[in-house]
Amino acid sequence: MTITAASATNAEVAAADLEHVFHSWSAQAALNPLPIAGGSGSTVWDHNGNRYLDFSSQLVNVNIGYQHPGVVAAIREQADKLVTVGPAFANETRAEAARLITERAPEGFNKVFFTNGGADANENAIRMARLHTGRDKIISRYRSYHGNTGAAIVATGDWRRVPNEYARGHVHVFGPYLYRSEFWATTPEQEAERALRHLERVVQAEGPESVAGILLETIPGTAGILLPPPGYLAGVREIADRYGIMLILDEVMAGFSRAGEWFAFDAFDVRPDLITFAKGVNSGYVPVGGVLISDPIAHTFDERVFPGGLTYSGHPLAAASIVATLRAYEEEGIVEHARRMGQEVIGPRLTAMAERHEIIGEVRGMGVFWAVELVADRATREPVSAAVIGDLKRRLTAAGYLPFAADNRIHVVPPAVTTADELDQGLTILDAALADTAL
Ligand code: PLP
Numbered sequence: 001m002t003i004t005a006a007s008a009t010n011a012e013v014a015a016a017d018l019e020h021v022f023h024s025w026s027a028q029a030a031l032n033p034l035p036i037a038g039g040s041g042s043t044v045w046d047h048n049g050n051r052y053l054d055f056s057s058q059l060v061n062v063n064i065g066y067q068h069p070g071v072v073a074a075i076r077e078q079a080d081k082l083v084t085v086g087p088a089f090a091n092e093t094r095a096e097a098a099r100l101i102t103e104r105a106p107e108g109f110n111k112v113f114f115t116n117g118g119a120d121a122n123e124n125a126i127r128m129a130r131l132h133t134g135r136d137k138i139i140s141r142y143r144s145y146h147g148n149t150g151a152a153i154v155a156t157g158d159w160r161r162v163p164n165e166y167a168r169g170h171v172h173v174f175g176p177y178l179y180r181s182e183f184w185a186t187t188p189e190q191e192a193e194r195a196l197r198h199l200e201r202v203v204q205a206e207g208p209e210s211v212a213g214i215l216l217e218t219i220p221g222t223a224g225i226l227l228p229p230p231g232y233l234a235g236v237r238e239i240a241d242r243y244g245i246m247l248i249l250d251e252v253m254a255g256f257s258r259a260g261e262w263f264a265f266d267a268f269d270v271r272p273d274l275i276t277f278a279k280g281v282n283s284g285y286v287p288v289g290g291v292l293i294s295d296p297i298a299h300t301f302d303e304r305v306f307p308g309g310l311t312y313s314g315h316p317l318a319a320a321s322i323v324a325t326l327r328a329y330e331e332e333g334i335v336e337h338a339r340r341m342g343q344e345v346i347g348p349r350l351t352a353m354a355e356r357h358e359i360i361g362e363v364r365g366m367g368v369f370w371a372v373e374l375v376a377d378r379a380t381r382e383p384v385s386a387a388v389i390g391d392l393k394r395r396l397t398a399a400g401y402l403p404f405a406a407d408n409r410i411h412v413v414p415p416a417v418t419t420a421d422e423l424d425q426g427l428t429i430l431d432a433a434l435a436d437t438a439l
Pocket of ligand 1: 117221251252289
């Protein structure tokens with residue numbers, strides 16, 4: 001089927017897509033993808049003229065909103081100048097992107113290894129931790145997602161790991177999640193203390209001399225926007241130090257404005273050894289990710305060859321989009337805006353909804369990074385069924401709100417540039433949809 005964009009309808013674009021595009025994480029037969037024709041700021045539209053407020057930021061990556069003029073112009077200018085160049089050459093735009101990223105990192109992070117996205121950022125961070133320590137195992141959380149490649153998918157905790165378990169040396173632990181505590185805890189302090197004790201016992205039982213790294217999302221995102229309780233990340237740092245283990249913080253989803261911080265760990269008392277990033281660093285305008293490397297690990301590879309690389313590492317179009325995005329975050333106060341919207345609009349509105357709607361078990365989050373956990377029964381905390389979430393998603397979309405749903409939750413994750421008025425409109429739609437949700 002051939003279509004021309006000018007005359008296309010939703011039905012035509014969806015049919016053309018389904019003819020040849022093979023979709024992620026899906027059985028293909030029942031798919032019905034919503035065609036997106038264009039976007040601006042926090043709004044997208046389809047081919048039939050319907051407009052949607054995007055409360056998903058696609059896959060929680062379009063932090064700067066759609067078609068930011070400065071970022072689009074930077075990509076265009078770079079395309080006119082030099083559209084591609086291999087990683088072995090020096091390139092001024094790549095150098096500037098790396099400099100701007102290190103400028104935001106803690107002291108002692110002076111090198112960036114660019115990748116094509118978040119999964120291969122974790123892949124290479126794991127490799128660096130292994131080579132630096134001479135150890136093998138990586139400990140990560142059951143409730144986590146780290147990407148869809150060899151080691152990254154095996155580090156992932158959720159169901160997507162199980163059919164892909166071909167990499168060795170991976171161990172999982174439960175992390176803190178007080179609402180569904182694995183530790184019978186009733187306070188955040190207890191949850192942190194017991195999760196730390198569990199982690200340390202696993203390190204000891206695995207043989208500390210065999211553990212290269214602890215890989216954690218600073219705030220597990222797809223797994224439920226699980227804010228670490230006070231003391232947890234500092235405690236992980238202590239355990240890592242006690243046993244000579246590298247701490248890798250995955251900031252792919254949480255970083256670069258999503259949590260209302262440059263890095264989400266800026267809000268917590270912790271300093272990692274390796275930081276992985278992607279998504280918000282350029283809002284996904286061009287695929288890119290990377291590893292921020294602390295000095296001791298970087299020095300491991302001063303004389304020794306790092307056995308890793310990618311044809312498109314530090315691609316100039318990606319680099320140009322990073323430079324423009326980070327400048328816009330700074331000049332337009334986008335990180336602070338995201339933090340303020342979380343504190344002043346999203347948090348209070350969701351808390352008020354939780355008081356009115358029995359179906360809400362818990363709301364949690366910061367910045368523009370919030371989860372609304374939906375339950376069939378508040379007392380037992382039994383999650384709502386997939387059918388309830390499916391129906392809610394359909395009604396939200398029909399009302400002009402693009403939702404992000406995961407398990408029994410709606411994640412409220414709009415672009416970091418969304419205005420208070422737009423948030424108010426979207427949250428009003430969500431409020432009404434939840435009021436109408438039958439269990
Ligand atoms: N790490 C985290 C925390 C993520 O949320 C994701 C993607 O959702 C990834 C890694 C993988 O990133 P990518 O899809 O760019 O490979």
